[in-house]
Amino acid sequence: MTPMEYVVEAENLQKTFGAFTAVDGISFRARRGECFGILGPNGAGKTSTIRMIYGFSPLSGGSLHVLGEDVTRRRTLRKVKYRIGVCQQDNNLDPELSVLQNLEVFASYFDLAAPQAAERALALLQFIALENRKDTPIPELSGGLMRRLVLARALINEPDLLILDEPTTGLDPQSRHQLWERLEGLRARGISILLTTHYMEEAARLCDRLIIMDHGRILVEGRPQDLIRDHAGKDIIEVGDPGEELRAFVRDRGLRHDDLGHRILIYCDERDQLYREVSEHYCRDGCILRTATLEDVFLKLTGRELRE
Amino acid sequence: MNVPPGLRISHRFLRVWRRNVQVYRKTWRVSFLPPLLEPLLYILAFGYGLSTLVGDVAWRGEAVPYVAFIAPALLCIAMMYNAFFETTYGSFVRMYYQKTFDAMLATPLFLEDIIAGEIVWGATKAVIATAIMQVILTLFGLIRYPEGLLILPLSFIAGFAFASIGMVFTAVVKHIDLFNLPIFLFVTPMFLFGGTFFPLETLPAWAQVVAWCLPLTHLVELARAVGFGRLEPALLWHLLYLVVFSVLFFPLALVKMRTRLIK
Structure with a gap:
């Protein structure tokens, strides 16, 4: 196994802030060429993890290799910083510079000479369809355009x-x-690509593999479709305002389900027959049959209580 | 040499400096105005208005016209203000509101490169302002040459010192309004009592001791001697004060900033 088979290798990675443990000894590996997702509710430790990966935060414990280099050592971290592109959570574009200047100045931080910087900047503006706005001041851009420019900026090197x-x-x-x-x-x-998100649709669409974190630990790891199959099944019957008869039915049949009080989710693999039965006999306030999604997995694993 | 990582600076600090130059160049027409007009206003108000009341001032046993007396001090005040305000308000806005430092930290730059770039930029602003003011004061015949040429390198040394301590305050204040405190307690007393607008000897002895603890007093002493063409070895002590001041506060700025930003 060559060291570069993995772009990120975290081993028992920890991050503490005083008495608070944000990342509680997690281990994972992101392969080269894949899009690896880190999912979790607010405060799960996603951003703390990712900040250690791009060298913003020092590790509190464990080991971390990015692109085969140890990021706890300053010299190798600098090498890593040359080879990664980071899209931070804030739109921290430079409001005192124009669209094009934002890219050119950023390129200079990566030691790119001015002509090369200008060339790449223009190509990237084309990629994000902003080439007509290159002299626009940043505060005049919409949120979506700013975000695209942040992405372009992360690709400048x-x-x-x-x-x-x-x-x-x-x-x-x-x-x-x-x-x-x-x-x-x-x-x-x-x-x-390494991606954190709390949009499940985003993760399902983009990620080859992902981990779901909560309270600084990894709950599951796998490919989105495998996680859905293993944790939520194929389909879900959602019944609004369920009656006692339905609850008894679900219990007697031993069906996997979540009772949310005003709503019951029944996880099933033999969809049509069960759905017909449920909708004919127990459906009072609407019931739907739908494909299970990553969101079902996520809510099942991390719970439905509000965070922060 | 074994420098601790938190004090290591690479040549990349120049890129941060260049970013600030680029922003400055966008607004240079406006930025040029204060150092251009300020000395004119001061000379008008203090020099011609006040000097009719004050007359000549005794400096090193010589009677010096009041305008000539304050002219080097005006340069020193500009050095202090330009450097100090750049690394307090200017850097704080970039750090806190614009998140410019966060973005830079996701590139090959380390925090020490960023802070060093900011401080050197603060010193550069002191040099720019001094140069513009010096042209005006020279037109009034208030600076002697060739000794007066030393004022520019001096403005960098002084600017570096004031920019360094400004950055220390930026690293510790919770909110931008709190800069009022160091300005009220540190900058304004120096502006008034640093041997700027009247000779130090007119102050009570204890106040003179306090004044000599502050950097502007030493800077004014240096600039006045240079401006009048009265160079002597004893001036090196004042220069040494400014250098030691930087040697203390520049590393402190790096350390305090690391504590503040790296979590």
Whole structure:
């Protein structure tokens, strides 16, 4: 096994802030060329994890290799920093510079000479369809455009690993799909991606493999479709305002289910027959049959209580 | 040499400096105005208005016209203000509101490169302002040459010192309004009592001791001697003070910033 088979190797990774443990000894490996997702509710430890990976936060414990290099050592960390592109959660574009200047100045941090920086910046503006706005001041951009520019900025050094911390949080559906299309384009080119998100649709669409975290620990790891099959089954029957008869029916049959009080979710693999039965006899306030999604897995594993 | 990692700076600090130059160049027409107009206003108000009341001032046993007396001090005040305000308000806005440092930290830059770049930029602003003001004061015949040429390198040394301590405050204040405190307790007293607008000897002995603890007093002493062309070896002590001041506060700024930002 060559060291570069994995772009990220975390071994018993820990991050504590005083008495608070944000990341509680997690281990995972992200392969080269895949899109690896870190999912979890607010405060699960996603951002703390990703910040250690791009060298922003020092480790509290464990070991961490990125692109085969030990990031706890300053010299190798600098090498890693040259080869990764980071899309942070905030739109921290430079408001004192124009669109194009934002990319060019960032390129200079990666030691790119001015002509090369200008060339790449223009190519990236084309990639994110912003080439007509290159002299626009940043405050005049919409949230979606800013986000696309942050992505372009993260690509200025042609990184081997692209790190995205909640890239579509706060975007409208149009902007989100725009960004997804571009990320899919990058994936097709074989770039390795590490992504945190709490949008399950995003994770299911983009990630080859993912982990779901909560309270600083990893709950599950796997491919999205495998996780859905293993934890939620194929289909789900959702029944609104369930009566006692339905509850008794579910219990007698030993069906896997979640009782939310005003709503019952029944996980099933033999959909049609069971659905007919439920909808004919026990359906008072609407019931639907749908495919199980990653969101079902997520809620099942991390619970339905509100966070923060 | 075994420098602790938190004090290691690479040549990349120049990229941060260049980023600030690039932003400055966008607004240079406006940025040029204060150092251009300020000395004119001061000379008008203090020099011509006040000097009719004050007359000449005794400096090193010589009677010096009041305008000539305050001219080097005006340069020193500009050095202090430009450097100090750049690494307090300027850096704080970049760090806290614009998150510019966070973005930079996701590149090959380390925090020490960023902070060093900011401090050197603060010193550079002191040099720019001094140069512009010096042109005006020279036109009034208030600076002697060739000794006066030393004022520019001096403005960098002084700017570096004030930018360093400014950055220490930036690293520790919770909110931008709290800069009022160091300005009220540190900068304004120096502005008034650092031998700027009247000779130190007119102060009571204890106040003179306090004044000599502060950097601006030493800077004014240096600049005035240079401006009047009165160089002597004893001035090196004042220079040494400014250098030691930087040697203390520059590393402190790096350490405090690391404590603040790296979590």
